[in-house]
Amino acid sequence: MTSKIRIGIIGSGGIARMHVNAYRQMENVEIVGVADIVPDRASQFIATHHLNQAHAYEDHLVLLEQELDGVSICTPNVSHYQTTMDALAAGKNVLLEKPMSVTLQESVEMVEMSKKSGKMLSIGFQPRYDPNMQFIRNYIQDGNLGKIYYVEVGGGRRRGMPQGTFIRKELAGAGALADIGCYSLDLALHTLGHPKPLTVSATVSNHFGTNPKYHPEADNFNVEDFGAALIRLEGGITLQFKTAWAMHMDTLGATRFLGTDAGMKITPYGEGPWSGVWDGGVGTITKYHDIGGRLTHTPIPCVRSDLNLFDEKVKDFVHAVANGLPAPISGEQIILNQAIIDGIFRSSELGKEVDIVLP
Known part of the structure; x- marks a missing residue:
């Protein structure tokens, strides 16, 4: 036994x-x-x-x-x-x-x-265990979009700011970037095969969390509730990233992979003010491509699974x-995720683009 x-x-x-x-x-x-x-x-x-x-x-x-x-x-x-x-x-x-x-x-x-x-x-x-996430990675890794040169990852809640330990820097270290932004970054980096980040130009803010109109613990809120960045990856890939715990907007947009042969647009699954981030499943997948010189697009059905x-x-x-x-x-993969988050905070504080140096 x-x-x-x-x-x-x-x-x-x-x-x-x-x-x-x-x-x-x-x-x-x-x-x-x-x-x-x-x-x-x-x-x-x-x-x-x-x-x-x-x-x-x-x-x-x-x-x-x-x-x-x-x-x-x-x-x-x-x-x-x-x-x-x-x-x-x-x-x-x-x-x-x-x-x-x-x-x-x-x-x-x-x-x-x-x-x-x-x-x-x-x-x-x-989220890596979602069958649709796995399909997206495998499909792109197999070269079906050609060479990927631009990726845009969204992910934002209209209202969805947590409380307690999440909003105190002395306990959380960071806010929206650490809570939900890391999922968006992992979606991009894992799909691309973990290319190394080279530079970051970014900004973060907390206009909502520090306002008692929007958060009951505004006086204790000292992390970011929004972040946006332009990241250069090795291989000539540009990654545009943005995330938010709260905003006056329905969405920060879909995730997009642009390739030399085709493109793919992906939306997250879920509805309501706490949805719209990549901590769960996939809502829609659409491929944009040409057939016989004509512009077309193909919806790719999502698998609805009972997997937890x-x-x-x-x-x-x-x-x-x-x-x-x-x-x-592995931690070796997630180091790249952490390197980008680290670069985002350094860039925002300095107000300029910064290099990412990995050991």
Whole structure:
């Protein structure tokens, strides 16, 4: 009989609940511990979710001393770096919620520690498991649009600003860019095959979050709620990026891939003021091309699936742990995402284009 995969949970907030729900669907997984720095919070989480075999810890380092095959890190963004470094140094495989880190340097050091420890670091970008997202990447990677020279990624909510830890820089590190913008960037970079970013010219602002007319915690709001950037990628590709938690507009536009042979327009799935971002599924796919010298376009049907993308992310992590496979969504890939976000903030602060230097 195969022994169970022993999992620990670090951080017991709302996102941890989703991890637990996914793990509990797998017969080969046992959640053996939960850690949270808030006194009694881990024990309350264990009781609420009936994790009868799990032990509660207020120090994640004590949890990491236990026999574990992997950990889910579900802490506030600013603690992603140290908690991940500790887990990898302790010889544990890591499934880390996005964003990967607050700074580019932190991401680099996390990947280096993963290589040094021989343990995987997988980052939680569950939209990659959407069948339509996978189709888009495969279709473009197969050369059906020709050479890609321009990509435009949108993603914005008319109203959709979170509260609590999301809006405080000392806990979140960043706002809309870290919360939803990273999904747009991953859609573009993953589809393109992860080209390196070279330069960024960008701006960020927070006109809505700091206004009590639009946010109940305006006095505590000190992150960005909007960002836009022009990014040069290797291979002669231009990437236009924009994201918003709130705006006076219905949409920031579709995602577009322009190729030398054809183009593709993609819209996100969902309706309402909190929709319009790439943290979920695909709404429409349309190919623009020529037939016999005539301009035409072809709607590509989307697959409507019952897949829970979050569950698929966790299952893939467990599968990789159980079979000694590489990280499903590696830190090496997400470093490029983090490099762009880092460049956006530097460019906005300096008011000019900045270079992106990767190790």
